[in-house]
Amino acid sequence: MADPLAGIPLASIRVFEAAARLKSFTRAAEELGMTQAAVSWQIKALEGRLGQSLFRRLPREVQPTEAGERLSRAATEAMTLLRRAVSDLTEADEHILSITTLATLATQWMAPRLGAFQVANPGLAVRLDTNPNLLDLSREGFDVGIRSGHGDWPGMESQLLMPSVFTPLCSPAMAQRLNLKEPRDLLQAPRIGMEKEWAAWFAAAGLTGGGHPATKLTADYQVLEVAAALGDQGVALASPILFAREIAAGMLVRPFRQTVSFHTGYYLVWPEGRRRSPKIKRFRDWLVAQTDADPAIVEARAET
Structure with missing residues (x-):
């Protein structure tokens, strides 16, 4: 029929x-x-x-x-x-905020702050996912994402949160053992991370060539490379923003101020047309306020 x-x-x-x-x-x-x-x-x-x-x-x-x-x-x-x-x-839908972000940013920066957001928004539950790929947010069921790049992803609107900068970090014992006084001293240091990224940092510091020995360890996530540095395995190239607590606590040493950027920054992204979604607006406003109040981000913005 x-x-x-x-x-x-x-x-x-x-x-x-x-x-x-x-x-x-x-x-x-x-x-x-x-x-x-x-x-x-x-x-x-x-x-x-x-x-x-x-x-x-x-x-x-x-x-x-x-x-x-x-x-x-x-x-x-x-x-x-x-x-x-x-x-x-x-x-x-307005009672659940689904966020997809990068593992290191989630662990080192986002998770310690999300409690404050939930206290300020008791009627909004937060679901946090870590995924290195820029997903189709709507299709995968996410409201917002935080990604590194240039902020120009098709079908997305974006808000710059913080610069993406990297600098050598190591344990105090490693810094003392290597007697780090100038960037050239790192040419012979046991290094953690990708050689091409170290080469970019050495170039930014005015040095050519990666030197020897080669890097001892690389990992999929920045937080794992820094964990190796905390274990006195070498010097990691990592974000002074995401590891600001460890630096402030004396667990990590930042021997040189020189930084290098591989992306323009970390962006909050959401699907086009959802700018006025109440939960996205609340989270965006809160997140921007958090970044504006973070001394490590303020410092990095001034240096880049």
């Missing part, structure tokens, strides 16, 4: 329901944000598809015909259920 709704746009049913309920094409147009002519056209198109008149046009109002009354009751019930379902989904 053919579907009787086949070929009938939902928009026409929506317009019909409003006109029948309000008994006026003009008031229906005002409610729906349409012109009266557009409402009239939609009704005529629906009557043409159904092959019968749905309204009696009176001087100051319209009255549903018998067929219109039957359709009106069903349409009002259906639209009420649809509005309720959409409202429930929207309300539920």
